[in-house]
Amino acid sequence: MSNMTATQHLEIIREKNRPTVNDYIPAIFNHFTEFHGDRHYGDDAAIMAGIATLNSTPVTVIAQVKGRNLEENKKSNFSMPHPEGYRKALRLAYQAEKFHRPVICFVDTPGAFCGVEAEKRGQGEAIAKNIAEFMTLKTPVISVVLGEGGSGGALALAVCDELAMLEHALYSVISPRGFASILWKDPSREKEAADLMKITADDLYNFGVCDKIIPEPVGGAHTDPAQTADNISEYLISAVERLSKLDIPTLLDNRYKKFRKIGVFSE
Amino acid sequence: MLEDLFKMVKDRFNEEQKDEAEASAPEIPKDLLFKCPRCQNVFYMDEFEKRKKTCPVCNYHARLSAKERLDITVDKDSFKPFDENMVSLNPIGFPDYEKKIKGMQDNTGLKDAVVTGECTIRGYRAVIGIMDSNFMMASMGSVVGEKITRAFEYATEHKLPVILFTASGGARMQEGIISLMQMAKTSGAVKRHSDAGGLYITVLTDPTTGGVTASFASLGDIILAEPKVLVGFAGRRVIQDTIKQKLPDDFQTAEFLLESGFVDAIADRRSMRKTLSNILRLHNYKKIGANWQHG
Numbered sequence: 176m177s178n179m180t181a182t183q184h185l186e187i188i189r190e191k192n193r194p195t196v197n198d199y200i201p202a203i204f205n206h207f208t209e210f211h212g213d214r215h216y217g218d219d220a221a222i223m224a225g226i227a228t229l230n231s232t233p234v235t236v237i238a239q240v241k242g243r244n245l246e247e248n249k250k251s252n253f254s255m256p257h258p259e260g261y262r263k264a265l266r267l268a269y270q271a272e273k274f275h276r277p278v279i280c281f282v283d284t285p286g287a288f289c290g291v292e293a294e295k296r297g298q299g300e301a302i303a304k305n306i307a308e309f310m311t312l313k314t315p316v317i318s319v320v321l322g323e324g325g326s327g328g329a330l331a332l333a334v335c336d337e338l339a340m341l342e343h344a345l346y347s348v349i350s351p352r353g354f355a356s357i358l359w360k361d362p363s364r365e366k367e368a369a370d371l372m373k374i375t376a377d378d379l380y381n382f383g384v385c386d387k388i389i390p391e392p393v394g395g396a397h398t399d400p401a402q403t404a405d406n407i408s409e410y411l412i413s414a415v416e417r418l419s420k421l422d423i424p425t426l427l428d429n430r431y432k433k434f435r436k437i438g439v440f441s442e
Numbered sequence: 443m444l445e446d447l448f449k450m451v452k453d454r455f456n457e458e459q460k461d462e463a464e465a466s467a468p469e470i471p472k473d474l475l476f477k478c479p480r481c482q483n484v485f486y487m488d489e490f491e492k493r494k495k496t497c498p499v500c501n502y503h504a505r506l507s508a509k510e511r512l513d514i515t516v517d518k519d520s521f522k523p524f525d526e527n528m529v530s531l532n533p534i535g536f537p538d539y540e541k542k543i544k545g546m547q548d549n550t551g552l553k554d555a556v557v558t559g560e561c562t563i564r565g566y567r568a569v570i571g572i573m574d575s576n577f578m579m580a581s582m583g584s585v586v587g588e589k590i591t592r593a594f595e596y597a598t599e600h601k602l603p604v605i606l607f608t609a610s611g612g613a614r615m616q617e618g619i620i621s622l623m624q625m626a627k628t629s630g631a632v633k634r635h636s637d638a639g640g641l642y643i644t645v646l647t648d649p650t651t652g653g654v655t656a657s658f659a660s661l662g663d664i665i666l667a668e669p670k671v672l673v674g675f676a677g678r679r680v681i682q683d684t685i686k687q688k689l690p691d692d693f694q695t696a697e698f699l700l701e702s703g704f705v706d707a708i709a710d711r712r713s714m715r716k717t718l719s720n721i722l723r724l725h726n727y728k729k730i731g732a733n734w735q736h737g
């Protein structure tokens with residue numbers, strides 16, 4: 176258990192040099208081969224997807240791309256996917272199912288992109304479809320939240336058998352800024368919102384949303400990206416091995432129940 | 443609901459139409475008028491009511507309470523509610539959330555933002571869910587998520603079709619991550635119902651947005667929308683702030699979605715019972731009684 180506040184975590188994940196999937200993929204996987212496009216509309220650089228080996232096991236990798244600088248961020252739209260990004264992810268997920276490859280998703284987004292074209296091409300439908308289809312995808316699915324995971328735009332890559340979070344990662348219904356803006360009409364109260372929202376890895380572990388907290392080096396992932404990549408890799412190898420032992424009906428039943436049980440009410 | 447509507451009309455009228463109203467119709471009590479939020483025309487309330495709260499000029503379908511919707515949709519005395527006493531708790535300890543819920547319950551007579559149950563529509567049995575935007579903009583928290591999920595699970599078990607009238611401002615912020623997870627929970631139940639061969643008809647009503655659009659509202663086998671209603675993922679203001687330009691008037695309307703390919707048909711409220719029962723008939727659901735009544 177860490178004694179840090181959400182705001183302190185937020186400061187660490189906003190570190191300029193915090194590693195992204197562009198650092199992690201080469202460090203964790205071998206033979207990564209990127210595949211583009213949703214086969215309907217276009218290719219969205221906010222989501223990178225392809226196949227690779229993880230400790231010699233073929234896997235499908237689907238990742239939200241946070242840029243390491245302005246240029247990368249312009250290309251990946253600050254990691255805010257359009258519908259075609261989610262549809263590319265789903266296409267690759269179906270392909271993984273067909274060829275019996277486990278799927279590994281990396282979540283790192285403030286949310287799905289909000290814009291005219293995104294609406295016109297069905298942002299809501301694209302996210303909804305991913306959520307529903309990943310629920311019954313007949314192959315293991317593991318999601319890792321690397322930095323921030325915000326709203327349905329994150330959930331579209333986080334319907335999984337196991338959800339892991341890096342120690343300082345945050346996962347929330349909406350970004351703290353959006354939360355402050357909606358509830359208090361004041362986005363500058365972002366930090367206050369972050370501390371209120373219960374969005375740290377520990378909080379989510381306690382809610383049963385997060386299954387595993389992956390430790391980061393002291394001070395955060397940026398202080399030792401190679402060590403962080405090793406920690407992620409070690410977890411992924413064990414999770415793939417663990418989940419691959421389950422027969423598919425059991426896997427899917429467990430996945431359904433993982434989400435089915437979440438809710439706090441009385442009657 | 444009705445009081446709200448009167449108030450809304452009165453406020454708008456007072457603000458925007460004061461001079462005109464005083465000049466043209468000084469003898470009409472303002473409470474008897476409805477101003478359409480889409481085309482801005484003003485009508486007698488009884489005319490609007492007679493048309494089941496649709497606009498005589500542009501056919502905008504105004505918001506209904508769950509009770510009003512139930513009354514105009516299901517066969518008389520056929521509705522059997524599910525989970526009537528389910529209430530939200532406060533999973534993230536959001537300040538004053540319990541008080542807010544209590545206030546909403548007192549104002550609306552509802553326990554939370556969705557009513558679910560079993561009914562018949564022109565003799566056809568169906569599981570029905572109706573979201574009510576009077577209750578915290580029908581945002582989805584644990585209760586909405588759980589009731590919708592149970593409704594689908596019941597329908598799957600009993601081989602019944604599901605009809606949902608959606609309306610929502612999105613996920614319920616006050617329940618934090620728990621509300622986000624309701625999107626996965628409900629979508630999972632929809633998927634199981636679908637995989638079991640069950641029919642699910644979505645009727646998009648004013649307004650359907652956010653996390654509800656990005657989950658069960660977009661997953662119907664058949665998606666209908668009432669005329670001129672607002673449907674979208676992101677809020678209009680958020681998009682406007684992002685792109686820094688004015689959005690076209692028809693942006694995120696039912697008609698915009700039809701044109702973009704995301705709804706099957708625009709369905710008029712006044713023939714909704716026929717539309718729905720016809721779809722049920724075409725899916726080989728059997729009538730369970732010829733003696734249904736309506737109204």
Ligand SMILES: [Zn+2]
Nearest residue numbers: 478481497500
């Ligand atoms: Zn009108």
